[in-house]
Amino acid sequence: MEFHFYDGTTALQEWVSTAKKDCWTDEHKDRQREWMKNYMANASDGRFSEFTTRIRCEHCASTFRRNTQPSKSANGGKMHYWRCPTSGDCVTTGIREDRLKDITASVMGLAEHDADAFKEQVEYISVSDDMKLSFHFFDGREPVVQYNTKRQGTPWTEERHKKFSDSMQGKYTEERREAMSQRMKQIRSEKHWSSKRK
Known part of the structure; x- marks a missing residue:
């Protein structure tokens, strides 16, 4: 705080409020x-x-x-x-x-x-x-x-099961399975997480 007196002098006084702390x-x-x-x-x-x-x-x-x-x-x-x-x-x-x-x-x-x-x-x-x-x-x-913490989804109907089954028919041929197998072997060898624990 700065005090200004009538005689022209000033005085500085440091002041820290404790009002909030006190209250x-x-x-x-x-x-x-x-x-x-x-x-x-x-x-x-x-x-x-x-x-x-x-x-x-x-x-x-x-x-x-x-x-x-x-x-x-x-x-x-x-x-x-x-x-x-x-x-x-x-x-x-x-x-x-x-x-x-x-x-x-x-x-x-x-x-x-x-x-x-x-x-x-x-x-x-x-x-x-x-x-x-x-x-x-x-x-x-x-x-x-x-309280049941298990995740609860919407049960599948017979129609939904059939639709999914039909959509998967013919997708996994022997050629595709072999290609997927080769691809996974390649990934494992590159990432060093094969079953042989390289």
């Missing part, structure tokens, strides 16, 4: 975190999912976060997942949001997922190392559901 105490930080958590969990403006802050990892005590990735099978071309933010150090896997909604509806005894009913009845969901989802209801109930 931003650990107690104030904890209050702010709690307020933000409650706001995100109960906001009705659509900016946050009903699952925000309500899925907790039993392995590392973190709160799962929503991730979005492209998907040809999903409506709108996007698939939403809930993952532990410490996934590099955590053993839990991602939970598909569409499956989570189906599981939630089933646990709550509903025909389909209801976001408002979920927020009113379920305090949080805890996820164990072996992907068991424990639903902690406000009334004290704690049903547990095993």
Whole structure:
């Protein structure tokens, strides 16, 4: 700071503000975190999912976060997942949001997922190392559901099986198999990963 006096003299004084430090105490930080958590969990403006802050990892005590990735099978071309933010150090896997909604509806005894009913009845969901989802209801109930981590594709119909089989007919002749075999032998010898371990 620079002070200018009436007699024309000036004085420099170094000053470092501690206002933020004095105000931003650990107690104030904890209050702010709690307020933000409650706001995100109960906001009705659509900016946050009903699952925000309500899925907790039993392995590392973190709160799962929503991730979005492209998907040809999903409506709108996007698939939403809930993952532990410490996934590099955590053993839990991602939970598909569409499956989570189906599981939630089933646990709550509903025909389909209801976001408002979920927020009113379920305090949080805890996820164990072996992907068991424990639903902690406000009334004290704690049903547990095993989450299936196996990839689920669309089952092939008989028509699709036949179409694939027909498309492959005649494609792998003896000449083509021999040519492919020779090509693989050449690649292996050049890359040094042949069965002889060169």
